[in-house]
Amino acid sequence: MTAESNVLIKVKNLKMHFPIYRGVIRRQVGAVHAVDGISFDVHQGETLGLVGESGCGKSTTGRTILQLYKPTAGEVYFKDTNLVKLRPEPMRLMRREMQMIFQDPYASLNPRMTVRDIVGEPLMSFENHTGKQIDERVAELLDLVKLNKDFSLRYPHEFSGGQRQRIGVARALALQPSFIVCDEPISALDVSIQAQVVNLLEELQEKFNLTYLFIAHDLSMVRHISNRVAVMYLGIIVELADRNELYEHPMHPYTQALLSAIPVADPVYSEQRHRILLEGDVPSPVNPPSGCRFRTRCPIADAHCAEVTPEWREVRPGHYAACLKI
Amino acid sequence: MTDQLLKVQGLETQFKTPEGIVHAVNGVSFHLSEGETLGVVGESGCGKSVTMLSCMRLVACPPGKIVAGEALFKGVDLLKMDSEDIRHVRGGQISMVFQDPMTSLNPVMTIGKQLAEPLMLHLNMTPEQARNRSIELLGMVGIPNAGDRLKDYPHQYSGGMRQRVMIAMALSCNPQILIADEPTTALDVTIQAQIVELVKRLRDELGMAIIWITHDLGVVASIAHRVMVMYGGYIIEEANVKELYANPRHPYTLGLLGSLPKINELEHTKLFSIEGMPPILYQKPVACPFAPRCIYVKEKCWSSNPALEEIEPGHRVACWVDTTTGSEH
Numbered sequence: 001m002t003a004e005s006n007v008l009i010k011v012k013n014l015k016m017h018f019p020i021y022r023g024v025i026r027r028q029v030g031a032v033h034a035v036d037g038i039s040f041d042v043h044q045g046e047t048l049g050l051v052g053e054s055g056c057g058k059s060t061t062g063r064t065i066l067q068l069y070k071p072t073a074g075e076v077y078f079k080d081t082n083l084v085k086l087r088p089e090p091m092r093l094m095r096r097e098m099q100m101i102f103q104d105p106y107a108s109l110n111p112r113m114t115v116r117d118i119v120g121e122p123l124m125s126f127e128n129h130t131g132k133q134i135d136e137r138v139a140e141l142l143d144l145v146k147l148n149k150d151f152s153l154r155y156p157h158e159f160s161g162g163q164r165q166r167i168g169v170a171r172a173l174a175l176q177p178s179f180i181v182c183d184e185p186i187s188a189l190d191v192s193i194q195a196q197v198v199n200l201l202e203e204l205q206e207k208f209n210l211t212y213l214f215i216a217h218d219l220s221m222v223r224h225i226s227n228r229v230a231v232m233y234l235g236i237i238v239e240l241a242d243r244n245e246l247y248e249h250p251m252h253p254y255t256q257a258l259l260s261a262i263p264v265a266d267p268v269y270s271e272q273r274h275r276i277l278l279e280g281d282v283p284s285p286v287n288p289p290s291g292c293r294f295r296t297r298c299p300i301a302d303a304h305c306a307e308v309t310p311e312w313r314e315v316r317p318g319h320y321a322a323c324l325k326i
Numbered sequence: 327m328t329d330q331l332l333k334v335q336g337l338e339t340q341f342k343t344p345e346g347i348v349h350a351v352n353g354v355s356f357h358l359s360e361g362e363t364l365g366v367v368g369e370s371g372c373g374k375s376v377t378m379l380s381c382m383r384l385v386a387c388p389p390g391k392i393v394a395g396e397a398l399f400k401g402v403d404l405l406k407m408d409s410e411d412i413r414h415v416r417g418g419q420i421s422m423v424f425q426d427p428m429t430s431l432n433p434v435m436t437i438g439k440q441l442a443e444p445l446m447l448h449l450n451m452t453p454e455q456a457r458n459r460s461i462e463l464l465g466m467v468g469i470p471n472a473g474d475r476l477k478d479y480p481h482q483y484s485g486g487m488r489q490r491v492m493i494a495m496a497l498s499c500n501p502q503i504l505i506a507d508e509p510t511t512a513l514d515v516t517i518q519a520q521i522v523e524l525v526k527r528l529r530d531e532l533g534m535a536i537i538w539i540t541h542d543l544g545v546v547a548s549i550a551h552r553v554m555v556m557y558g559g560y561i562i563e564e565a566n567v568k569e570l571y572a573n574p575r576h577p578y579t580l581g582l583l584g585s586l587p588k589i590n591e592l593e594h595t596k597l598f599s600i601e602g603m604p605p606i607l608y609q610k611p612v613a614c615p616f617a618p619r620c621i622y623v624k625e626k627c628w629s630s631n632p633a634l635e636e637i638e639p640g641h642r643v644a645c646w647v648d649t650t651t652g653s654e655h
Contacts, residue, residue, distance in 0.1 A: 053516060190369040191541055191586070192599070195598065196600075198597055202596070217515065219515065220544075223587060224587030224588075224597065247589070258516060261515045261516045261518065262589055263518070263522075263544025264548070264589055265547050265586050267567045271548075277516075277519060278516045
């Protein structure tokens with residue numbers, strides 16, 4: 001098998017700019033460069049972790065891949081189909097293959113729908129199921145996510161955060177998709193519940209050969225669940241590699257700083273390790289810095305970094321980074 | 327003992343809700359020494375914030391009510407002070423930093439005004455003195471061009487900078503105790519690291535004691551001297567930070583630490599997960615509150631609730647089972 005045939009999702013130079021309008025006649029005065037030219041592949045059956053700080057564009061990337069936003073430029077291939085060019089009806093049918101799990105299990109479930117209606121809704125839109133068939137399938141799905149199937153007539157407010165997230169997972173699985181975007185699925189949950197949901201996602205992946213794009217800001221959890229990890233900063237991917245390679249040999253100064261900032265539950269280790277403290281905050285994506293975007297906070301940047309935009313290149317086999325200093 | 331700055335004994339707080347009385351804090355006793363940093367760890371609803379809010383008398387009453395206990399601050403019971411006196415302690419000798427820097431700052435007041443307010447109130451400074459001290463404080467927490475930025479409103483500051491302002495405000499009257507309630511939870515990791523380093527530096531410079539409330543076992547490991555773990559309104563384990571992480575004894579602490587992925591894991595291992603979910607206590611439990619989720623559970627755990635007992639000097643655990651052997655104590 002060639003490497004190419006193994007690719008499920010291929011993102012090419014994807015850009016997503018949100019226009020900013022001002023004044024009485026709503027003239028466009030600028031744009032938020034949320035995603036600004038990123039390219040990567042997601043392989044069949046793998047989990048690609050996407051990490052970065054808030055506002056770096058990681059959620060926008062997930063949503064743009066699923067065509068929940070219409071991208072400003074670039075291409076997204078699912079197997080051989082370019083989703084960006086797809087007309088609405090074929091795109092709608094394509095959504096069976098691609099689902100999403102959202103961050104906030106309180107906001108992403110309709111409070112006026114029962115669990116059966118929430119989980120069964122995709123079946124109503126796509127399958128010609130009878131009511132009884134839907135009941136059966138919903139029961140099966142609840143069983144999969146380890147929720148009691150007798151709860152199917154309850155409403156979301158009767159469940160805890162972890163249970164709601166399981167409902168969200170059941171809904172995403174209803175149409176047997178092959179690709180799921182997990183947008184911070186555990187960050188709203190308590191520590192002891194996070195492990196439950198992560199273990200569930202891993203079991204389901206193994207059972208159904210699912211492919212995940214796992215978006216998160218918890219770097220330890222991303223290392224745990226991912227096969228490969230991409231690091232985003234201000235709308236671009238700065239580094240991408242296998243998880244062990246990335247965590248053991250980070251090359252981009254931003255990745256290095258990010259990894260050194262992770263709080264580690266080990267007081268002895270915390271004392272010994274060297275922390276790279278970044279100065280200041282992330283610049284505004286309306287007006288990203290020239291050249292390398294990280295240069296305003298980078299500990300090793302010089303004048304050259306302001307002029308030249310670093311090229312995205314393979315530094316070692318399978319290890320990509322965009323930095324002039326590597 | 328003289329070096330005990332704060333000594334809390336048998337604190338109990340309840341909330342009246344339509345579903346019944348919720349027992350949020352169920353007889354919590356602990357102390358804080360001068361210059362010490364105490365980490366308080368637990369999941370949402372375990373009573374960690376309510377414990378500290380009770381000590382400061384900031385629990386809304388009704389629905390909340392402190393039913394028992396005392397909180398001695400340098401020998402004086404905070405729970406029995408009249409409201410005028412406690413107002414002088416709050417923000418003066420004991421100050422707090424809250425989780426969300428956006429909602430705890432007043433959006434229609436400039437940063438300068440908000441900083442000057444406690445200074446004029448507690449330290450009787452003139453507006454001019456307060457302004458100079460505010461500039462000094464903002465400089466201390468690392469905000470550049472402090473003089474110009476006093477005129478700004480909170481929305482003109484980023485999240486990390488707002489939290490710095492909160493810290494500056496809390497430190498403005500030279501408190502002896504700083505209570506930080508999840509101060510870094512809303513922030514990104516690189517900003518979180520900045521704030522933790524800032525608080526550590528200020529602690530060493532100013533010599534204050536800190537109570538750091540969090541659910542993040544990682545942050546606590548890097549800042550606390552001593553850690554208390556809370557569950558269902560009880561302290562279930564307490565020890566020196568190194569002892570707790572190296573030698574956790576309560577099944578809940580073991581479970582929490584086990585459910586965290588290791589940042590240096592090379593081989594993929596399945597995470598340990600604690601099944602079930604934390605309880606809401608409508609009655610004071612007769613059994614151990616953790617029993618329904620515990621993997622070490624024994625007959626005895628269902629009939630009586632273990633007290634917090636010292637198993638080694640400075641290491642207290644509330645459990646009937648010795649988790650190193652799996653048998654009863």
